[in-house]
Amino acid sequence: MTGLILRRLAQLPFILLAIYSLTLALAWLIPGNPLLKPEGRQPPPEVQEAMKAQYNLDSFPRFYLSYLENAAGVKYLRESLSGEAGRRRERAEAAGLAPPPRYIFDLGPSLQYRDQTVNEIIRGSLPVSVTIGAGAILLALLLGVGAGVVGAVRPNSFADLATLTVALVGISLPSFVIGTGLLLVFAVWLQWLPVAEWGRPRDMVLPVVTLSLPFAAYIARLTRMGMIDTLSADFIRTARAKGLSETRVLLKHALKNAFLPVLSYLGPAAALAMTGSFIVERVFNVPGMGQHFVNGVQNKDLFLIIGVVLIFATMLILFNLAVDVLYRWVDPRIE
Amino acid sequence: MGKLLVPFLLLLGVVGAAVVSDRPLPRADFTFINRGDVTTLDLQRMSWMQDFRMARLLFEGLVRQDIFTWEYRIIPGVAERWEVSPDGLTYTFHLRGDARWSNGRPVVAGEFLYAWRRALLPECGSDYIGQFQLIKGGKAFTDWRDGALAEFAARTDVPDREAAAAALWDRTLGKFGELVAAKAPDERTLVVTLERPAPYFLDLLAMPCFYPVYPPLVDEYESIDARTGQRKFGAGWTKPPALVGNGPFELKVWRFKRDMRLEKSPHYWNAVSLSIDTIDIPTVEDGNAAVLAYRSGVVDFTTDVTADYRAEIIAQKRRFYEEHAAEVASLRAEGLDPFEIDRRLPPDPRKHIHVVPAFGTYFYNFNCLPRLRDGRPNPFADARVRRAFAMALDRQAICDTVRRTGEGPIQTLIPPGAIAGYESPAGLAFNPAAARALLAEAGWAVGQASRPPPGGTPAPEFPTVEILFNKDSGHDKIAEAVGRMWSQHLGVPVRLAQREIKVFKENLKNGDYMVSRAGWYADYGDPLTFLDLSRTGDGNNDRKYSNPKYDALLDRANGERDAAKRLAILSEAERMLVEEELPMVPIFRYANFFLFDPDRISGISAHPRQDQQMNLVDVLGDGKGAERARVLPARPGSFTAEGAEDAEPGKAQN
Numbered sequence: 001m002t003g004l005i006l007r008r009l010a011q012l013p014f015i016l017l018a019i020y021s022l023t024l025a026l027a028w029l030i031p032g033n034p035l036l037k038p039e040g041r042q043p044p045p046e047v048q049e050a051m052k053a054q055y056n057l058d059s060f061p062r063f064y065l066s067y068l069e070n071a072a073g074v075k076y077l078r079e080s081l082s083g084e085a086g087r088r089r090e091r092a093e094a095a096g097l098a099p100p101p102r103y104i105f106d107l108g109p110s111l112q113y114r115d116q117t118v119n120e121i122i123r124g125s126l127p128v129s130v131t132i133g134a135g136a137i138l139l140a141l142l143l144g145v146g147a148g149v150v151g152a153v154r155p156n157s158f159a160d161l162a163t164l165t166v167a168l169v170g171i172s173l174p175s176f177v178i179g180t181g182l183l184l185v186f187a188v189w190l191q192w193l194p195v196a197e198w199g200r201p202r203d204m205v206l207p208v209v210t211l212s213l214p215f216a217a218y219i220a221r222l223t224r225m226g227m228i229d230t231l232s233a234d235f236i237r238t239a240r241a242k243g244l245s246e247t248r249v250l251l252k253h254a255l256k257n258a259f260l261p262v263l264s265y266l267g268p269a270a271a272l273a274m275t276g277s278f279i280v281e282r283v284f285n286v287p288g289m290g291q292h293f294v295n296g297v298q299n300k301d302l303f304l305i306i307g308v309v310l311i312f313a314t315m316l317i318l319f320n321l322a323v324d325v326l327y328r329w330v331d332p333r334i335e
Numbered sequence: 336m337g338k339l340l341v342p343f344l345l346l347l348g349v350v351g352a353a354v355v356s357d358r359p360l361p362r363a364d365f366t367f368i369n370r371g372d373v374t375t376l377d378l379q380r381m382s383w384m385q386d387f388r389m390a391r392l393l394f395e396g397l398v399r400q401d402i403f404t405w406e407y408r409i410i411p412g413v414a415e416r417w418e419v420s421p422d423g424l425t426y427t428f429h430l431r432g433d434a435r436w437s438n439g440r441p442v443v444a445g446e447f448l449y450a451w452r453r454a455l456l457p458e459c460g461s462d463y464i465g466q467f468q469l470i471k472g473g474k475a476f477t478d479w480r481d482g483a484l485a486e487f488a489a490r491t492d493v494p495d496r497e498a499a500a501a502a503l504w505d506r507t508l509g510k511f512g513e514l515v516a517a518k519a520p521d522e523r524t525l526v527v528t529l530e531r532p533a534p535y536f537l538d539l540l541a542m543p544c545f546y547p548v549y550p551p552l553v554d555e556y557e558s559i560d561a562r563t564g565q566r567k568f569g570a571g572w573t574k575p576p577a578l579v580g581n582g583p584f585e586l587k588v589w590r591f592k593r594d595m596r597l598e599k600s601p602h603y604w605n606a607v608s609l610s611i612d613t614i615d616i617p618t619v620e621d622g623n624a625a626v627l628a629y630r631s632g633v634v635d636f637t638t639d640v641t642a643d644y645r646a647e648i649i650a651q652k653r654r655f656y657e658e659h660a661a662e663v664a665s666l667r668a669e670g671l672d673p674f675e676i677d678r679r680l681p682p683d684p685r686k687h688i689h690v691v692p693a694f695g696t697y698f699y700n701f702n703c704l705p706r707l708r709d710g711r712p713n714p715f716a717d718a719r720v721r722r723a724f725a726m727a728l729d730r731q732a733i734c735d736t737v738r739r740t741g742e743g744p745i746q747t748l749i750p751p752g753a754i755a756g757y758e759s760p761a762g763l764a765f766n767p768a769a770a771r772a773l774l775a776e777a778g779w780a781v782g783q784a785s786r787p788p789p790g791g792t793p794a795p796e797f798p799t800v801e802i803l804f805n806k807d808s809g810h811d812k813i814a815e816a817v818g819r820m821w822s823q824h825l826g827v828p829v830r831l832a833q834r835e836i837k838v839f840k841e842n843l844k845n846g847d848y849m850v851s852r853a854g855w856y857a858d859y860g861d862p863l864t865f866l867d868l869s870r871t872g873d874g875n876n877d878r879k880y881s882n883p884k885y886d887a888l889l890d891r892a893n894g895e896r897d898a899a900k901r902l903a904i905l906s907e908a909e910r911m912l913v914e915e916e917l918p919m920v921p922i923f924r925y926a927n928f929f930l931f932d933p934d935r936i937s938g939i940s941a942h943p944r945q946d947q948q949m950n951l952v953d954v955l956g957d958g959k960g961a962e963r964a965r966v967l968p969a970r971p972g973s974f975t976a977e978g979a980e981d982a983e984p985g986k987a988q989n
Contacts, residue, residue, distance in 0.1 A: 032837025035460070036844075037374075037382070045874070050458045050484065053563045088555075095551045096438065098577040100569065114375040115573045116591050124591050131353035138346040180623075188627065196619050196628035198593065199359030259339055266342060285617075285624040287593035300837055330338045 001328060008321045015317060016310060017068075023309045024067070027302050028060060034111045034300040055111065057302070067306070070106040107310070108303035112295070118307035121292060125276065126311065128198070129288035133274030135208035137266065140215035145262065147216070148223025149250065152258070155228060163220060170217030179210040179283035196285040207284040211277055215269050219262055226258030233257075260331060267323035271316040275308070360588065360596055363615035364959070365936075365952050367636035368625050372592050372618040376573035378546050379454040382462040384856070385638070390543035391948050392597060392614070393580040397428050397447065397525070400541045402940040402948055403965050406755045407860055409537045413442055413547070413581070414525070423532030423896060424471075428525040435602035436549055437578075437585050444519035446547040452511050453553075454544060457481050458565040463544045463858070465867075465874070469536065471516035471528045479510055487564035496561040503564045531893050534901070535861035541946075542859060549579040583609055583950040592618050610938070610953035610960020629687075629930045635954070636936060638947075640688065640928035641808075646739035648688045649928075655685040670969035673941045677933040678964060687932050690741040694753050694944045695856035695925035696865070697742075699728075699802075699817065700843070703880040703918050708847040714798060715849060719777040721917040724850075725763050726770035727824040728817065730922050737816045738809075742923040747913050748855075749865045750924045753943040757862055757902050760910035762921065767824040774825055781826055797827040803851035804832070805839040810852050813922070843877040853877065853919060860944060862905040863889070869918055880918035885911055937964035 035051050049058075056063040069075050079085040085102060092099035107118035147167065151160040186206060187195045197203050230236060231254055239249045276290025289308060296304035370385045378390055397414040400407045415431040434442040451470070454461040455477050461467070468474040483503060493499045516528035529536060539545060556569040556577075571577065575586050583603045588596035597614040599606060617634065619625045622641035626648075629637045640648070656663050659680050666676040677686045701715040701724070714720050730744035745751075746762025771781045780794040802818055804810040811833060818829035834842065842848050855875075857864040867873055870889060871881040888908040895901040913921065927945055938952035953960040 030837070031835075032841050036837075036840055048460070050481075050563075050565060051460045053488070054458060054560060054565055054567055092555050095555070097552050097555055097579075100556050100571055100577075109570045112374070113372075113591070114377060114380060115373075115570050117570055120571075121591060124593065127353060127357070128593075131350060131357075134346045134349035134353075138343065138350065141343060141346075183627070187631070191631075195631045195633065196617070196621075196624040197359070197633055199357055201354050204354075256339065263342070282621045283624070285619050285621060285628070287590065287618065291592065291620075298836065326338075326341065 001325065004328075005321065005325065008317070008324075012314070012317055016313060019313045020068070020071075020306060020310060021064075023306050024064060024302070027297075027300070027305045028063075030297065030300045032300050034302055037112075055109075063302075067108060067303075070108060071306075071310075073104045073106075075106060076102065076104045107307040110301055110304050112299040112301045112304070118303045121304065122289065122307060122311055125287055125289040125292065128286060129276035129290065130274045132204060132207050132211055132280070132286060132288060133270065133272075133276070135204060136212035136273050137215060137270050139208060139212040140219055140269075141262075141266075143212065143216040144219025145223050145255075145259070147220040148258075149227060149255065151220070151224040152227030152231060153250065160224075164224075167217035167220045170213040173213075174279070175210050175214065175277065176279045176283055178213055179206070179280055182206050182210060183283060198285065198287055207280050207286050210283070211273060211280045215273060218265065218269075222261045222265060223258055226261050227254055230254045230257045256330070260327065263323055263327055263330070267320040268316060271312065271319045275312045275315060360594075360615070363596065363613035364611040364957065365613075365636070365949075365954055366615040366617065366634045367949065368619045368628065368634050368638060369595075369616045370639040371620045373595075376578070376586075377568070378543050378548055379450060379459055379461050380568070381543060387543050388638070388947055388949060389595075389616075390546065391582070391946075392584045392950055393578070393582045393586055394543065394546040394548075395434070395582045395603075396543070396546040397430075397540050398537055399948070400538070400946065402942055402944070402946060402951070403967055405942070405967065405970060407538070407942065407944055409541065412541075417537075423529075423534070425526065425528045426536065428527070430523040430525065431604060432523065433604040434581060435604065436581050437600050437602055438549075439602055441522070442547060442581050443522040444525040445522070446550055447525055447545075448511075448517055448519055449550045449553075450546065450548045451517060452508075452515075453548070453566075455480075455511075455515070456507075456566055457484070458563075459568060461544060463542070466539050466542070466544070466858070469529055469531075469533055469539070471530045472514040473530070476511055476514045479514065480507055483507070484564055488562075497559075500559045500561050500564045504559050504566070532896055533861075533893075534898050535859050535863070538859040538861065547581065549581075552577065552579050584614065592620075594618060609950060610962075612959070614949065614952075626930065635931060636939070636952075637930040638927070640930055645928060649690060649739075649741055651685045652688050655680075655683055672966040674933045674939065675964065675966045682934055684932075687930050689927075689929040689931070689933075689941075691927045691929060691941055691945065692743065692750065692943050693856065693925040693927045694750055695854060696745055696748055696750060696921050697813075697852075697854045697923050697925055698748065698919045698921045700848075700851045700853045700878050700919050701917065702846055702849055702851075703878045704846050707849065708845065711798070713849070714779070717777050718916050719773050720779070721920070722763065722915070723770040723773040723777065723825065724821060725917045725920040726766045726773070727821055728920060728922065729765045729820055731765070732820075733813060733816050734923050737812050738923065740926065740928070742926045745921045745924045747909060748868075748919065748921050749857075749862055749909060750943060753857070754860055754862060754902075756899065758906050760906060760913055762913040763917070770824060771826075797825070799828040799830050801830045801832050801849045803834065803839065803842060803848040805836045805852075806833050807836065814852065817922075846877075846879050851877075854925065856925065857944070862902070862909060863892075866905060866908050866912070869912055869916075878918040880916070882916060885916070933964075940965075941967055 033048065034057065035048060052058045056066050089099045103119045110116045110118055110121060113121070147163040151163045154160055183195065183206060186193045193205055194203055236249060236254055239253045276288035278290040278294045280286065281288045281290050292304055292308050296308060369388060373386050373389050374383050375381050375386055376389060376393065378394060381387065381390060395412045397412055398409050399412040401410050413430055413434045414428040417426055417428045419426055430442065430444055436442060451467060453459050454464060454467045455473050457477055457480055464477065468477065487503055518526050520526060552572050556572040558567045558569065560567045574589050578586050583600060583606065584597040585600045586595060587598050588594065595616040599609055599612045619628055622643065625637050626640060626642045628634050662680060663676065666679055674689065680686060701721045702713055703716060704713055705716045707713045734742055734744050746764060747759045749759060751759040775781045775794065778794055779797045800821060802814045804814045814831050818831055821827055822829050843851060855865060855868060866889060868875050869880050869885060870876065871886050885908060888904060888911070892901050892904040892908065895904060912918065929939065931939065935955050936952065937955055939947060951965060953962065955962055955964065
């Protein structure tokens with residue numbers, strides 16, 4: 001097990017390097033000058049060229065290497081070792097000022113939001129997305145596993161058909177429809193829940209529910225299929241023959257096996273849910289990270305695009321690793 | 336089974352920790368939505384309206400504008416008084432002794448020079464570098480720096496580039512003192528000499544890009560790039576806790592794309608003028624969410640109503656006005672501030688929407704280059720063709736059936752009534768018959784109606800007109816309407832070309848289009864803010880229009896000392912643009928869409944220039960401040976013709 005974890009962690013930098021290279025290459029091809037604002041005044045052309053050079057946007061190899069140097073922590077190390085960082089901090093403190101922040105993994109400035117670094121944007125928005133995502137996956141598990149078990153116990157019954165239909169709707173209805181509908185009913189008509197605010201538990205209810213439904217639907221189908229398969233297996237017949245209660249058979253013996261496909265789905269699902277959803281964030285005005293995937297590409301904000309993609313990739317790899325570890329722990333047969 | 340609970344428990348832990356750690360702030364005195372989030376608070380690099388609104392809260396320039404006077408009177412800011420030399424070229428400012436930074440240190444004259452020098456550096460990328468170059472020697476300084484940077488970048492034989500770059504910076508500082516005619520003889524005196532007399536110079540100084548920054552702080556975040564020799568503008572000094580400002584408020588919290596919290600600054604010299612202590616600015620980007628946030632009482636003021644059903648909200652106010660038609664008419668006759676009119680009508684949530692004409696124009700660009708990007712001859716290089724297309728546009732129909740939000744159609748580039756003493760030309764009205772005749776005169780076949788002259792060769796068919804636009808903000812609907820009008824009235828084939836915003840922008844800059852949508856908001860209270868757009872080689876001249884006669888008119892105005900004569904020359908220049916040359920065709924005047932309860936909120940100005948100063952806000956009935964609504968005085972004669980009332984929703988729309 002330790003070997004697995006170490007091996008996977010050792011692979012992480014290489015996978016990230018490959019993803020970085022690919023993302024940058026694609027993002028570089030997006031048409032347009034990332035330093036231009038979409039509307040309004042533009043600086044003269046020679047100034048625009050000068051600004052490009054500041055960010056190494058005038059040369060792909062130069063950008064490629066300098067980003068790597070900053071993001072991998074080489075620059076941080078160099079500045080720390082040479083004492084330059086310490087001198088700068090002392091100078092700022094002597095003037096009574098807050099010293100500029102330093103990051104080990106410096107993901108660069110945002111080209112469109114000039115006052116923000118990508119590190120700051122991620123630090124501000126990722127916790128929000130993780131909260132909603134964790135809540136959504138939790139709810140999706142409860143709803144999905146519950147519905148799946150109900151459906152599998154009495155296949156083709158009314159309860160089964162009803163859950164299957166709801167699951168189908170959950171998968172196929174886009175979240176801006178579900179989200180806007182929930183907002184209309186619970187916030188505008190009934191006024192049970194707040195609108196466009198963020199920070200209190202009740203602000204999270206609607207976004208979490210909206211985000212969870214597609215995942216819940218998928219989990220319900222996985223659980224149902226797993227349960228139906230498992231319930232016809234020999235060891236279930238044995239368990240029943242031993243005279244175990246039906247609840248015990250279902251929850252202890254059948255669900256344990258039926259849950260395994262759900263568990264392997266949880267890795268990518270959690271990574272997806274916890275890095276934010278553009279639509280859910282927009283409808284409920286949640287300050288999460290999903291918006292930056294879309295805005296980054298729209299603005300050709302190279303640093304931001306690469307930053308959020310790397311975060312997503314890291315989370316995906318780590319969650320998959322966590323799932324693999326859990327998997328072996330739950331089901332020791334797997335090697 | 337117990338093992339299966341582990342993922343549940345992990346997730347539950349994450350949610351619980353987040354709920355406990357992330358507590359919202361208590362409610363502020365005044366909460367408003369500032370149109371999405373701020374892009375930058377770096378004064379010399381900003382250009383968005385929402386950034387300006389923030390800058391006016393956190394910083395203060397030499398002078399301010401009194402936005403509750405029709406002439407936008409210049410009033411003291413950091414400068415308590417100033418003198419202008421008789422030739423109109425030299426301004427001497429005397430700084431007040433009690434102007435303080437938010438760390439308690441005094442604001443001194445050199446700090447203005449520091450900020451202005453930043454803006455004049457080519458690598459700063461200031462959008463308003465042209466305005467700074469009005470200062471004598473400003474252009475020479477930028478050009479010198481440009482040349483020096485190019486030379487530095489080209490040199491490969493430098494052993495120690497870092498030291499060489501630092502030396503170049505030192506020379507740059509020296510050059511600024513030598514070339515630029517802005518001096519600080521002592522800490523409280525600032526003397527500025529201009530390249531040419533500019534009656535709008537004080538107006539420029541009220542723009543946030545001319546405000547001072549705190550040099551020790553900014554120095555911490557800027558560095559010299561050894562490769563290019565450029566000054567590198569690091570991000571971050573604009574955020575708390577680092578930020579040091581000199582304005583009425585201090586920025587206490589900025590959670591990007593989430594919210595801002597401002598508190599009254601104890602060091603501001605005019606703190607007694609403030610009627611609120613705290614301001615909250617949540618970020619709400621979705622138009623529907625913004626309206627819901629207002630309706631549910633989360634915010635007191637929404638600066639920009641963009642919801643799809645905006646037209647319906649405005650229609651409700653129109654009905655409200657119709658129910659009180661007699662009262663509204665008599666209040667209007669008194670020349671009252673439109674918000675004050677609302678205040679005197681009975682309370683009703685329908686009156687919370689406000690359509691306020693803005694100092695900006697929506698127009699269509701014609702590419703004026705002789706050839707299109709693909710090498711074909713450009714039919715729009717001919718001014719007659721541009722005039723014909725302009726006259727074939729029914730602007731009223733676009734406002735009434737496409738926009739439906741109360742903006743007024745406009746035939747001039749400069750919104751009438753916003754600049755005191757300026758007389759707007761008439762422009763070209765909708766006249767399809769004349770348009771067809773003009774197009775035929777220019778040598779093009781006009782629809783099916785055109786017949787070749789007896790014995791002559793038939794006129795060529797007009798090439799397909801391609802309308803370039805980006806998909807957002809309803810540009811597509813306008814493009815469809817415009818295209819329909821042109822094919823209907825002129826019989827020309829039209830194709831719509833919708834692009835992503837970045838591509839759209841790039842195509843415009845490269846002259847790679849025939850016709851495109853465009854718009855412009857004014858920066859200062861002078862016609863030049865619009866007219867410079869059509870000057871040969873101007874950075875914002877996307878039409879690539881070039882006419883020596885027009886440039887000469889602008890030059891003549893720049894040399895004219897008599898203010899009235901100068902405005903007359905500029906009016907002639909605009910007449911040339913909107914009646915003869917038509918590099919662009921104005922369509923409607925932009926409007927701002929506000930949501931606030933006039934019975935509760937005061938301090939928002941209805942002046943068409945629309946530079947709001949949120950430090951003037953007073954929440955009526957909260958026991959703080961004057962508790963008396965601020966209003967614009969009755970409108971003077973020069974504003975009556977086509978003033979603020981035009982786009983008021985009460986006006987009949989048909």
